[in-house]
Amino acid sequence: MAESSDFRTLKILDRFRPIIAKTGADYDVLRLILRVKFQMDQRRVPTVLSARNGNKKQKEGNLYLRSLWLYALMGLIMVPFVVWDTGHYMLQMGLVTAMLMFMIMTSMISDFSSVLLDIRDRNIIMTKPVNGRTVGLARAIHAGVYLLLLTGSLTAAPLVAGLIAHGIGFFLLFLVELVLINMLILVTTSLIYLFMMKFLDGEKLKDMINMMQILLSIGIAVGYQLVIRSFSIIDFNMVFTPAWWQLLLPPVWYAAVFELLFGGGGDAWLYTFSAFAVIVPMVSLLVYVKLMPSFELYLEKMAHAGQASGRRRGGWDRIMAKVFSRSREEQACFRLSASMMRSEREFKLKVYPSMGLSFVLPYVFWFTQLQSSSWAEFRESSFFYTLYIVLLLIVSVVTMLKYSGQYKAFWTFRAAPLANENVLYSGALKAFLCNMFLPVFILNAIIFVWTFGLRILPDLIVIFLVATALIPLSGKLLMRKPPFSQSFSVAGQSDGWLVFAFFPLMALLWGLHVFIRTIPAGIWIYIALLIVINMLFWTMLHRVKRTSVMVEG
């Protein structure tokens, strides 16, 4: 297949042949593996589509590449910070690198972990005469190439802006830093995985990695806030005070280099930060290359089942299922959905971070507000409306409900004598309401009541009822396919816009709420109205036939 060898990336890679050979990898085999990997990536999505379309020639093209322009757009956010001439490189570049690392890291965890942890390679490639280092390096380069493409599109605009605003030196430094940042991200992610694989095995390991991925994506979101926090913003006089704990924040290291070279020198702290920027990626890369063969071996553990855990769950789900639904079929779907949400790793990986984020987001708004007003003022304010942001959870999770890593198991429902497919939808939606939404909402509500006092109780009820009405509605509009019946590979970017479409809706509901509060007793009428809407939505949108209840006597 002569034509498939002309992936541009591989041609570029050929120039690094001597360096790669020096690590002990077999370059020809490495190239071969990468070529096949790229070829497969071009068809990543069609695995599902092709099953339907038979042998018809698919329009090929890497879907990931096609989504890059979106990242290029996101990159525009960084432009003002680059151009902004405050003379405080520490601040502006700190923000830029923080944003950059945030975006790269989240994408790394959610999209490329599967590349780093692909166990299929073991049976297919490791049983052939190929050494472990070659496979490991191929894996790292595979992920690295996409990471570079992603970074490239993200930073295209800021780089050009930097070149125009600050000159060629700035541009070159930025470029070098990008390479270092990518190296750091790729290597540290792999090392964290490696470290965990060493001490755990089987299912426990997978759960652990899953939890790490979730925590990491939430952690990065919070860390992102922390970077902004490390500059005390006092009427536009931004002062940066170095402290030891900033050594733990990579964006600070990279910003320090700019401050050092363009901001007119600096103290010992800046030198330390700058040194970290260069040395840490280098050292971790060396460690990584050393440990690569063991990475391959540890992957075996992923395939190996650990001891069964004797944990018994389901009592709670059974009770809740009985409370929320009457039909036996619906109860079964409720329980299944509840346990899928709790234990399906791929689902958790895609959903839990957005859950964590919608939990934290209101407080980010609080935080910015509290910069300018006192706590006492704040408690009297109408900032409790920020609870509407939690509704983001509904849209982002309900859109994901139709996906599952085990989507093929959906045949069970096709085989089962289900009278009505709607029980699947309503069961899943109710399970979501009860097991995911309620805990998040109640916890938030407690914090809100504690902050704003009991006066907001009616408002909380309104927000809650709006939320519960929104669940069946978004189920009707956004799910379209039965729960857990679709592969994540079809999810891709296409659903991302829905979340953005949600913001105007949220603003509308928010506005309506504010308006109704101006009418005397309006809020009580609104609540009554919402209760009726809720009852209608929950019963009408996913109509469950009652006849099927009587099957067994």
Add this chain to the structure above:
Amino acid sequence: MSEKQVLSIEGLRMRYNGRYVLNGIDLEVDRGEMIGYIGPNGAGKSTTVKILLGLVEGYVGTVRIFGKDIADGDAEYKRRIGYVPEVAELYEQLTPAEYLTFIGELYGLSYEDSDYKAKQLMDCFGLEKSYHSRIATFSKGMRQKVLLISALLHDPDLLFLDEPLSGLDANSVIMVKEILTQLSAKGTTIFYSSHIMDVVEKISSRIVLIAEGRVMADGTFRQLQQQSMEGSLEEVFNQLTGFNEHRAIAERFVSIVQEVY
């Protein structure tokens, strides 16, 4: 290939989570032997094969393949091994043409040779028309055929097969069995691991039964028959692994299925 001994395992032990999966396996295999490698689920069969293929490390004991200790870190010995894993893992997004040439090249064949060979072999299995369609669209039997071809493409001297007949229709089963017999007659050593005792009984020249990480029986089918005084391999297997309550358990199973509330 002058060496007579293809594989030798001495005192192989392997521990997972503090439990020994392999408890000291000794085995010597000569060229051209067709070994039926059987045992109950979880007996350590696939662990053995994984160790032989270098997929698992951390074992105790010595494993020599083609006279070389596999622990020396050189993967070169795998060039003469073919492997059909139990789970048909393939790169489904590829076509057999792409997949098989990739595998061929990994074994060091040229692209042209592997393409030529793969096409012919696909043809033998009646899959010539599917040579350029995605594996993702294939049935279980077709995938299994692709897997078999990928294990044989480089004419290995030692072949590890784990349930190689799964998903194949009756005609293909006869054909594959015949292929294996002929390969074995020409000197390929075959490790045949399966739970279908009738097939193992018929095609193996030697049967190795492992249970609880030990070799419980080793010999020709006739020898095993005499040893355990049973008729078929299935019965020999049940007896050697100490399982004789199948009837009682089956009765209980059926009665639970038919229980009326």
